[in-house]
Amino acid sequence: MKRLKKIWDWIDDRSGFTEIFMPLIKHPVPPGSKWSYVFGSATLFCLVLQVITGVALSLLYQPSSSEAYKSLQFITNDAAFGNVLRGIHYFGASGMIIMVSIHMIRVYITAAYKYPREMTWISGVILFFMTIAMGFTGQLLRWDSNGVWSSVVAAEQLGRIPFIGKWAARLLLGGDTIGGHSLSRFYSYHVFIIPAIIFLFVGYHLMLVIRNGISEPAKVGRLVDPKTYRAWYKQMLVEKGIPFWPYAAWRDVIFGALTIISIILLAIFIGPPALTGPPNPASLNANPAPDWYMLSIFSLFALMPPKIESYMIIIGPALTILILLALPFVSNKGERHPLRRPWAVFGSVCVIVFVFSLFLLGERSPWSPAFEAKPLTAKNVHSADTTVIAGSVLFYKKGCLYCHRINDQGGFKGPELSDVSLRLSPADLTIRIVNGGSNMPAYGGILSKKELNTIIAFLNSRKSK
Numbered sequence: 001m002k003r004l005k006k007i008w009d010w011i012d013d014r015s016g017f018t019e020i021f022m023p024l025i026k027h028p029v030p031p032g033s034k035w036s037y038v039f040g041s042a043t044l045f046c047l048v049l050q051v052i053t054g055v056a057l058s059l060l061y062q063p064s065s066s067e068a069y070k071s072l073q074f075i076t077n078d079a080a081f082g083n084v085l086r087g088i089h090y091f092g093a094s095g096m097i098i099m100v101s102i103h104m105i106r107v108y109i110t111a112a113y114k115y116p117r118e119m120t121w122i123s124g125v126i127l128f129f130m131t132i133a134m135g136f137t138g139q140l141l142r143w144d145s146n147g148v149w150s151s152v153v154a155a156e157q158l159g160r161i162p163f164i165g166k167w168a169a170r171l172l173l174g175g176d177t178i179g180g181h182s183l184s185r186f187y188s189y190h191v192f193i194i195p196a197i198i199f200l201f202v203g204y205h206l207m208l209v210i211r212n213g214i215s216e217p218a219k220v221g222r223l224v225d226p227k228t229y230r231a232w233y234k235q236m237l238v239e240k241g242i243p244f245w246p247y248a249a250w251r252d253v254i255f256g257a258l259t260i261i262s263i264i265l266l267a268i269f270i271g272p273p274a275l276t277g278p279p280n281p282a283s284l285n286a287n288p289a290p291d292w293y294m295l296s297i298f299s300l301f302a303l304m305p306p307k308i309e310s311y312m313i314i315i316g317p318a319l320t321i322l323i324l325l326a327l328p329f330v331s332n333k334g335e336r337h338p339l340r341r342p343w344a345v346f347g348s349v350c351v352i353v354f355v356f357s358l359f360l361l362g363e364r365s366p367w368s369p370a371f372e373a374k375p376l377t378a379k380n381v382h383s384a385d386t387t388v389i390a391g392s393v394l395f396y397k398k399g400c401l402y403c404h405r406i407n408d409q410g411g412f413k414g415p416e417l418s419d420v421s422l423r424l425s426p427a428d429l430t431i432r433i434v435n436g437g438s439n440m441p442a443y444g445g446i447l448s449k450k451e452l453n454t455i456i457a458f459l460n461s462r463k464s465k
């Protein structure tokens, strides 16, 4: 025992462990911290979990378009605890996004971003967007039809941004559209670049929390005055401060542990999202639902008229980021209590309701392909010509019906084709099908000449409803 203590004393003396960490652990914090303060630390707990499981996954994952899907299959089906590992990483991501969102809303509602914590808020906003970016890039790394198709929808918008679209797409996707080259890019973002930014800003965020102290619980009528705040805060800590550990931190530890345990239980009992087959433009036989945290953003853009969409894809996020960054400069003093800031509370509730309704809409998603479509019935083909009938079968088999409506069958993503030959000649039809279009895959390399002609024979027979 004595010897152990001696060893520890040596390490401690030479490394400065106690000297550095004791003041942090014991530093005084305002009394009366509540359960509402636990979401920041819970986000950090999730982050640690993500780093550990992410590193473990990267040991087996192969970021190349020919191997990625296979390596994920191996992780899921064969590797020891691989499925649970993927599950933890998936639910950990969900947990992190939920916690960071609640943390941000809590800070906004209690105006903890006011003087002198402006930079804490700004670094937090950056961390919030980096967390979303991690979710988005991670989804593509799954490299199954689901992950790829969801990213295609979002990423191809990028190319349509006025003026800088092409350039932005090449920078972000490594090409004009998503393909094998995008996978290595996204891997780099997800594993090196974004985590590096996150570590940097988490460090800075925590340093600021220590430097400026955590915000005292808001009190009606107690105003923040930049001229006197720091002196007042210091005096308050001297008089009433309590050591961070254990008097304030025990809630963080309990809540953080519960969060981690829930994530692990979800991973064991529900598991990661099933892989939906390798990405293949010829077979759309998957439901390309983006992971839930992307759904609201998807709905928003799906609902927007295409004309505004190309502008909104850049203006929307830019404006959101700008407003969030400007917040602590626009209002950095005065009342903090939510009861005295009813508009802030009302605004938050509106945003939450808005995001939630978009989410519910996204669940039903009338704008995405209808993969449950059944083969065309004879009534809707109304022809006895064998080529036309064969074409109608191909029209279903090749996935056209998922997006195009024929009478009362099919999806809504593309234009209705019930009487398309009134609009388009066989030559026009060929061009459209071979080249695809916005939100329609190019079928040139997918259909054989014969298949193409058979489908066109079918479409050319469509003259009336």
Ligand code: HEC
Pocket: 284, 369, 395, 398, 399, 400, 401, 402, 403, 404, 413, 414, 415, 420, 423, 429, 432, 433, 436, 437, 438, 439, 440, 441, 443, 455
């Ligand atoms: C993922 C959804 C999707 C699939 C699958 C799909 N399309 Fe389309 N299609 C669209 C969209 C969206 C448009 C409109 C494109 C545009 O505006 O650039 C379109 C346009 C067309 C047009 C031009 C229609 C017009 O009125 O201008 C034709 C013809 C067509 N598709 C045929 C097909 C055929 C044949 C197949 C199957 C081999 C197919 N599509 C598969 C979404 C799809």
